[in-house]
Amino acid sequence: MTSRTVRLRVNGVIHAVTVEPRRTLADVLREDLALTGTHVGCEHGVCGACTVLWDGEPVRACLLFAIQLDGASLTTVEGLADGDRLHPIQEAFWAAHGLQCGFCTPGILLTAKALLDENPQPDEQEIREAIGGNLCRCTGYHFIVDAIAAAARRRTSS
Amino acid sequence: MKPAPFEYFDPRTVDEAVALLETHGDDAKVLAGGQSLVPMLALRVARPAVVIDVNRVAGLDGLRQDGATLSVGALVRQRALERWAPERAPLLGTAIRHVGHAAIRARGTVAGSIAHADPASELPALLLCLDGSVVARSRRGTRTIAASEFFQGPLTTALAADELVTETRWTLPPAHAGWGFREMARRQGDFALVGVAAVVTIARGVVASARVVIFGAAPTPLRARETERALTGQAATATVLADAAQRATAGLDAVSDIHAPAAYRVSVTRTLAARALADAAARARETA
Numbered sequence: 001m002t003s004r005t006v007r008l009r010v011n012g013v014i015h016a017v018t019v020e021p022r023r024t025l026a027d028v029l030r031e032d033l034a035l036t037g038t039h040v041g042c043e044h045g046v047c048g049a050c051t052v053l054w055d056g057e058p059v060r061a062c063l064l065f066a067i068q069l070d071g072a073s074l075t076t077v078e079g080l081a082d083g084d085r086l087h088p089i090q091e092a093f094w095a096a097h098g099l100q101c102g103f104c105t106p107g108i109l110l111t112a113k114a115l116l117d118e119n120p121q122p123d124e125q126e127i128r129e130a131i132g133g134n135l136c137r138c139t140g141y142h143f144i145v146d147a148i149a150a151a152a153r154r155r156t157s158s
Numbered sequence: 159m160k161p162a163p164f165e166y167f168d169p170r171t172v173d174e175a176v177a178l179l180e181t182h183g184d185d186a187k188v189l190a191g192g193q194s195l196v197p198m199l200a201l202r203v204a205r206p207a208v209v210i211d212v213n214r215v216a217g218l219d220g221l222r223q224d225g226a227t228l229s230v231g232a233l234v235r236q237r238a239l240e241r242w243a244p245e246r247a248p249l250l251g252t253a254i255r256h257v258g259h260a261a262i263r264a265r266g267t268v269a270g271s272i273a274h275a276d277p278a279s280e281l282p283a284l285l286l287c288l289d290g291s292v293v294a295r296s297r298r299g300t301r302t303i304a305a306s307e308f309f310q311g312p313l314t315t316a317l318a319a320d321e322l323v324t325e326t327r328w329t330l331p332p333a334h335a336g337w338g339f340r341e342m343a344r345r346q347g348d349f350a351l352v353g354v355a356a357v358v359t360i361a362r363g364v365v366a367s368a369r370v371v372i373f374g375a376a377p378t379p380l381r382a383r384e385t386e387r388a389l390t391g392q393a394a395t396a397t398v399l400a401d402a403a404q405r406a407t408a409g410l411d412a413v414s415d416i417h418a419p420a421a422y423r424v425s426v427t428r429t430l431a432a433r434a435l436a437d438a439a440a441r442a443r444e445t446a
Contacts, residue, residue, distance in 0.1 A: 002165070002166070004166075020163070021163070021164055021165070021166035021209065022160060022161045022162070022163055022164060022199075024160075024196075027160075043159065043160075043200055044159075044196075044197035044200040044201055045193060045196065045197045045200075045262070046197075048259070048261065051261050054264075057237070057261075057264040058260055058261040058264055059261055059264050059265050060193075060261055060262070060265070062196075062200070063192050063193060063196040063197065063265065064192065064196075064265070065166075065192075065196075065211075067166055067168075068168070068189075068211055068213060111260070111261065114260065115260070128346070129255075129346055130259075130260060132259050132345065132346040132347045133258065133259025133260065133261055133262065133347055134259075
């Protein structure tokens with residue numbers, strides 16, 4: 001099958017990658033760009049672990065082919081922290097114990113970022129609805145909800 | 159799993175896309191949002207030789223209201239309709255939040271969900287409830303297919319292999335109409351076990367029109383015609399509404415599967431119909 005070269009802007013850096021059509025964005029991020037923070041769980045759009053932002057919108061990286069994304073601007077979990085300084089949402093997860101094994105965390109952080117960018121003061125129900133597409137098998141979700149609520153409070157108070 | 163290899167085309171015009179469909183037809187799948195197709199490719203339930211990605215086709219992203227008609231271009235994302243609808247089409251605005259999750263709706267298209275025709279999905283039921291239609295193009299021409307003709311079975315529609323959906327059209331209820339939408343799913347964003355959408359108009363205390371659709375219970379979304387008949391021309395009393403709701407499953411050969419037995423679907427459908435009709439009657443504004 002004919003490969004093509006596409007240009008992806010990931011966390012502000014432009015990469016040219018040559019891909020065969022069936023390669024998902026998730027695999028290209030992990031294998032070609034060595035950005036292994038994007039996790040691959042179910043690989044068919046159910047678990048949410050591979051969620052990244054495309055133009056600020058959360059999308060499933062396992063349901064996109066990299067060949068479709070020439071010119072796209074993406075944010076992965078590696079793009080959240082500013083050097084050694086955690087992003088406020090990451091800090092809130094750290095403070096509130098919003099993760100245990102961490103497998104689902106990158107997808108949830110980016111889902112939370114998209115939520116707070118659009119709705120800076122979500123109520124608990126809105127937070128739960130927003131992360132409804134992200135499976136976590138450790139936490140039982142309560143501390144994740146707490147962490148997102150704390151990040152929202154911090155953002156609006158600062 | 160990884161999808162099997164396929165040949166990839168990304169046409170820039172509708173003409174190019176339908177020419178590719180004419181050439182590759184049965185061996186090709188159209189890729190729009192990919193939220194149904196790509197999982198099928200990953201699971202290798204679908205293994206097309208050719209994928210025609212229409213995301214860069216020009217002119218398919220329009221969302222326009224002209225009087226009561228809403229035209230939704232084939233590339234309009236569910237998220238875009240979700241943002242547009244709450245003030246203008248509250249039934250759509252409410253129901254669409256039940257379609258998957260934000261990350262699914264960010265990519266998933268309105269037309270794609272309809273063309274996929276999962277019997278448990280919301281948008282096909284809403285298209286039927288809002289007396290909608292599907293505009294399909296091929297090299298042979300353009301045709302408009304009514305929702306009542308479009309859905310033929312699970313994942314089966316009236317579309318031919320060489321046809322591309324370019325638009326869906328919806329008839330928005332008048333502002334005084336009441337609406338109800340209820341569904342039962344195990345978790346937020348899951349496919350519905352069953353659901354009900356209803357639009358009712360009331361004049362001088364009497365139901366002037368009623369359109370009620372059930373989904374998830376049968377191979378396609380269905381009009382609950384016995385319910386509609388039992389309401390139309392009757393006083394909109396609690397008794398009439400409750401009686402009409404019981405008729406929502408009249409003649410229904412409900413689906414049994416791993417998620418729920420048929421009897422359960424019938425029972426829940428009646429309960430949801432009662433709630434959706436009560437909501438619709440409460441929201442309907444009297445007209446003189």
